[in-house]
Amino acid sequence: MYDFNYHKPSSIDEAIQLFTDLEDAVYLAGGHTLLPSLKLRLAAPTDVIDLAGIPGLNGIDYSGDDLKVGALTPHDDVSTSPVVQSVIPALASLAGGIGDAQVRNRGTIGGSVANSDPAADYPAAVLGLGAQLVTNQRTLNADEFFTGMFETALEEGELLKEIRFPKPEAAAYVKYPNPASRYATVGVFMTKTSEGVRVAITGAAPSVFRATDMEAALNADFSEAALDGISLDADMMNEDLHASAEYRAHLCVVMAKRAISQI
Amino acid sequence: MAEQSIGKSVLRKEDMRFITGKGQYTDDVNLRGQTYGYFVRSPYAHADVGEIDVSAAAGMPGVVAILTGKQVAEDEIGGLPCGWMIHSKDGSEMKQPLHPVMAGSKVNYVGEPVALVVAESFVEAKNAAEMVSVDYSERDAVVSVTDAQSAPVIHEDAPANTCYEWELGEKASTEEAIASAAHVTTYELTNNRLIPNAMEPRAAIADFNPATEDLTLYTTSQNPHLVRLILTAFIQLAPEHKLRVIAPDVGGGFGSKIFVYSEETALAWASMKLGLPIKWTAERSESFLADAHGRDHVTTAQLGLDAEGRFVGLKVKTTANMGAYLSTFASSVPTYLYGTLLAGQYKTPNIYVEVDSVFTNTAPVDAYRGAGRPEATFLLERIVELAARETGRDPAELRRINMIQPDEFPYQTPVALEYDIGDYEASLNRALKMADYDTFADRRAASEAKGKLRGIGFSCYIEACGLAPSKVAGELGAGVGLWESGEVRVNPTGSVTVLTGTHSHGQGHETTFAQLVASRFGISVDDVEVVHGDTGKLDFGLGTYGSRSLAVGGSALAKAADKVVEKGRLIAAHLLDEDAEKIDFEDGEYRVKDSNQAKTFQEIAFAAYVPHDYPLEDLEPGLAEKAFYDPGNFTYPAGTHICEVEIDPDTGVVEIDRFTAVDDFGTIINPMIVEGQVHGGIAQGIGQALLEGCVYDDMGQLQTGSYMDYCMPRADDLPSFAVGMTSTPCTHNPVGAKGCGEAGAIGSPPAVINAVTDAVGVPDITMPATPEKVWRAIATADKNAA
Numbered sequence A: 001m002y003d004f005n006y007h008k009p010s011s012i013d014e015a016i017q018l019f020t021d022l023e024d025a026v027y028l029a030g031g032h033t034l035l036p037s038l039k040l041r042l043a044a045p046t047d048v049i050d051l052a053g054i055p056g057l058n059g060i061d062y063s064g065d066d067l068k069v070g071a072l073t074p075h076d077d078v079s080t081s082p083v084v085q086s087v088i089p090a091l092a093s094l095a096g097g098i099g100d101a102q103v104r105n106r107g108t109i110g111g112s113v114a115n116s117d118p119a120a121d122y123p124a125a126v127l128g129l130g131a132q133l134v135t136n137q138r139t140l141n142a143d144e145f146f147t148g149m150f151e152t153a154l155e156e157g158e159l160l161k162e163i164r165f166p167k168p169e170a171a172a173y174v175k176y177p178n179p180a181s182r183y184a185t186v187g188v189f190m191t192k193t194s195e196g197v198r199v200a201i202t203g204a205a206p207s208v209f210r211a212t213d214m215e216a217a218l219n220a221d222f223s224e225a226a227l228d229g230i231s232l233d234a235d236m237m238n239e240d241l242h243a244s245a246e247y248r249a250h251l252c253v254v255m256a257k258r259a260i261s262q263i
Numbered sequence B: 001m002a003e004q005s006i007g008k009s010v011l012r013k014e015d016m017r018f019i020t021g022k023g024q025y026t027d028d029v030n031l032r033g034q035t036y037g038y039f040v041r042s043p044y045a046h047a048d049v050g051e052i053d054v055s056a057a058a059g060m061p062g063v064v065a066i067l068t069g070k071q072v073a074e075d076e077i078g079g080l081p082c083g084w085m086i087h088s089k090d091g092s093e094m095k096q097p098l099h100p101v102m103a104g105s106k107v108n109y110v111g112e113p114v115a116l117v118v119a120e121s122f123v124e125a126k127n128a129a130e131m132v133s134v135d136y137s138e139r140d141a142v143v144s145v146t147d148a149q150s151a152p153v154i155h156e157d158a159p160a161n162t163c164y165e166w167e168l169g170e171k172a173s174t175e176e177a178i179a180s181a182a183h184v185t186t187y188e189l190t191n192n193r194l195i196p197n198a199m200e201p202r203a204a205i206a207d208f209n210p211a212t213e214d215l216t217l218y219t220t221s222q223n224p225h226l227v228r229l230i231l232t233a234f235i236q237l238a239p240e241h242k243l244r245v246i247a248p249d250v251g252g253g254f255g256s257k258i259f260v261y262s263e264e265t266a267l268a269w270a271s272m273k274l275g276l277p278i279k280w281t282a283e284r285s286e287s288f289l290a291d292a293h294g295r296d297h298v299t300t301a302q303l304g305l306d307a308e309g310r311f312v313g314l315k316v317k318t319t320a321n322m323g324a325y326l327s328t329f330a331s332s333v334p335t336y337l338y339g340t341l342l343a344g345q346y347k348t349p350n351i352y353v354e355v356d357s358v359f360t361n362t363a364p365v366d367a368y369r370g371a372g373r374p375e376a377t378f379l380l381e382r383i384v385e386l387a388a389r390e391t392g393r394d395p396a397e398l399r400r401i402n403m404i405q406p407d408e409f410p411y412q413t414p415v416a417l418e419y420d421i422g423d424y425e426a427s428l429n430r431a432l433k434m435a436d437y438d439t440f441a442d443r444r445a446a447s448e449a450k451g452k453l454r455g456i457g458f459s460c461y462i463e464a465c466g467l468a469p470s471k472v473a474g475e476l477g478a479g480v481g482l483w484e485s486g487e488v489r490v491n492p493t494g495s496v497t498v499l500t501g502t503h504s505h506g507q508g509h510e511t512t513f514a515q516l517v518a519s520r521f522g523i524s525v526d527d528v529e530v531v532h533g534d535t536g537k538l539d540f541g542l543g544t545y546g547s548r549s550l551a552v553g554g555s556a557l558a559k560a561a562d563k564v565v566e567k568g569r570l571i572a573a574h575l576l577d578e579d580a581e582k583i584d585f586e587d588g589e590y591r592v593k594d595s596n597q598a599k600t601f602q603e604i605a606f607a608a609y610v611p612h613d614y615p616l617e618d619l620e621p622g623l624a625e626k627a628f629y630d631p632g633n634f635t636y637p638a639g640t641h642i643c644e645v646e647i648d649p650d651t652g653v654v655e656i657d658r659f660t661a662v663d664d665f666g667t668i669i670n671p672m673i674v675e676g677q678v679h680g681g682i683a684q685g686i687g688q689a690l691l692e693g694c695v696y697d698d699m700g701q702l703q704t705g706s707y708m709d710y711c712m713p714r715a716d717d718l719p720s721f722a723v724g725m726t727s728t729p730c731t732h733n734p735v736g737a738k739g740c741g742e743a744g745a746i747g748s749p750p751a752v753i754n755a756v757t758d759a760v761g762v763p764d765i766t767m768p769a770t771p772e773k774v775w776r777a778i779a780t781a782d783k784n785a786a
């Protein structure tokens, strides 16, 4: 780790101001992605702005239509929240399947979503449930948020405040973990809403995506059998030591069927 | 009188300090004025090294010195030696290219040390290391074992990248036996390369005292005396009596901490040059790159059977990867620790094995838990399995009819070893029972009803432990003796300090050895303290590897303890005014036969140190004895492992449903510790079979350089193991122990692969049998069935 300056602002405005003023700053949430990259010297910011001191960014609220989760809410809070467990159980179970207990106690939903790791779990829920992402300057739809590998629609310095999940009719998340890292090799978030089925897949491709062929088939017939003829294009899949593109494409269908069986 | 503790699961004396974070590891040691070392390592697998420009780095804050491989050469510091000479078939000596402490004009693997930066803090050393600029001209890398002998040459003194071409056994008779066999099974296999991953990374502190010219080296070693011997006799860094090597608490080794590496050698040299203490602790990434790796064989084998299924001949050709240089014991692993084990538990009359060892542009490869014996067992137990399938025989029965019988010991194998004792069928029978083999078909049907595949796999392994009879080792090329030493010091109050030349780095010697000695004296285990890991405290020892500690080191202690008992008898005879022959020692008391006249062990100890009433004319005061023990033979632990798996055909994910291990380790001192060793070994074996695989790309870059990609087994990958024991005590050592540290890692991989291939219905799946490989194999099996 190289030396950097540490800041702990107490408001969003102060955080934004710091980010604008400082040379090469980065926000710190749970630090479970950022700190490893600092330690490995893959990132070398001049300044780190810790969001932990800002009130109101951490918490779960279901007083209105949507389930609102503050950006700084740790995975463990989401997975063990009785509110999340009753409103969107699939979201709680997804959070409970991230990393290990230490990771879940530090890592945050905002950090995971802002990072847009192709193998992260949360992006599948955000896209699958059609969530809204509230930042310090606007509200974005999930469909426009994830733009590529480690890329999102967030602008320089734009700060994610909250994620709003509409309550689905039913949802399920099934993950095939990478045996070494336990991140998702393929993770399928399957959602039934009044407007139709949404299938979001993480891990398989450079960024989380919606499997539109699957959605069409399932809108016609919501059953495992409806996916029998479907195959995903291996050319758009990731490939690594643990899973070839072809195997990943295959797993997408298997995991989607398993998600259906859970609904 | 204390309770007899042999055979009891006494809780480990060392655990309190380990589980409360109070262990003292090398990195916990901090010396006054200590500086920090950081190594500049080669980013290329194969490159010429031009100029090394240290000017920018030298000006960085905190930098004390920057030393390069060129300076090592100028100071005439010798290369790192390999301690085992292997001769090729043609009688020529193995090729041993210079293994420099830091690279000179060429680097030969990614991670090879090129320069050492010494600074006042770790971060300053690391920062400066980044500023050292090395002018590399990259060459093509030799990575694959199979291509190595036809690839460009890495070391000019090793043509065709070949270290040696070794053979063992009778070629002509083996070929004849196979040619006339009723059935021949052929098997081509790869034994996957592994990275050891001890929990504690390697570390060292070298501390040269310019006033006394004493050099102290703290290091994460399994054998501190060997480190001292190599640094003094071979590398000639310091005179032996001026070098003290301390291996304090060490967090796991699995072989990787046997060897003398570049880093501690460079540190010792630099500390002498600079007159400063220097500490280095590997980062995990450095461990992946620069710890000696394990396994990495490519093999073709043929097994001939007669019409009744009896093995008539086994012929093996292996190419073994040595990596870029010969590590300390690398040459012995694919030869005398491998070829000699190919008889297994069977009476195969003709065996011939050829091994070519080759250099590649990868990290050095050396002994890793089991060292050669897992490779032999994997080959043998897989080819036997294939033979059973091909000839339509029950795999357990085929093994049974070929096993050496209890009345056939001592048994001379065709590959040099003479097994002293064993009862292989006893372990097989016990394991079959524990694994419910009879009802396997029902479980398979139940799995099939759920759409799953189920398979069962056996492995009847043998290993040679208790390294080793020095004479035999010397004849086979070892550069050192392989006896062990022990010292038993009875203190005036009757408590006992025990010193052993073996080293505990997780195995629980502080408890097992205390039990061994306490039982000999009839005192409490709590009254025995075991000291190890410091050349300043014990004269010499050969360390821990090859499951030798109890069988060899424990035997030395038993001998020393027996000497103490005999001396005590003389003291007792004097005090009790009786002939020594009339005095029995039992349960901690010297007693005159058939009388109630007695002296306790403590009374004798006191008399020995306060000799007011003592036979001073005939006997020296004091009560401490040393012993050296050189074993008469290897020991031969053996057993049966049975693995049962259930496979999800949609994903290829393998779940180990049951794992049974029945082992014969001879006499057992502490069953809990032995079971723990078996558990750990099986976990590593399952890791090799299903999860772990070291991968280099074509350029020699390590692809599995972190836990994100190198898959270590975790608790939830493993079932609860069913572990059972049988026992035929070793015939030639005073403890009766055979060794249990490696058996789990030796026996388990073939059991797992036999089970997986049985479930899928294919002959082979290369380790690690990852879900994708299994899924593809299922597709192949389905196609073949269709």
Ligand SMILES: Cc1cc2nc3c(=O)[nH]c(=O)nc-3n(C[C@H](O)[C@H](O)[C@H](O)COP(=O)(O)OP(=O)(O)OC[C@H]3O[C@@H](n4cnc5c(N)ncnc54)[C@H](O)[C@@H]3O)c2cc1C
Residues within 6 Å of the ligand: A026, A027, A028, A029, A030, A031, A032, A033, A034, A035, A036, A051, A071, A072, A097, A098, A099, A100, A103, A106, A107, A108, A109, A110, A111, A112, A113, A114, A115, A117, A119, A120, A121, A122, A154, A158, A159, A160, A161, A181, A182, A183, A184
């Ligand atoms: C051992 C281990 C295992 C893991 N396993 C998994 C797994 O199985 N599945 C999985 O999905 N993840 C896994 N993770 C990642 C973990 O969930 C991370 O915590 C998460 O990806 C990032 O969240 P964080 O709060 O730690 O963010 P940080 O590391 O603090 O930040 C990550 C990035 O997001 C930015 N950022 C953070 N918060 C905001 C915000 N509110 N607005 C704008 N930008 C922001 C930061 O500037 C930084 O660039 C694992 C991590 C570790 C260390």
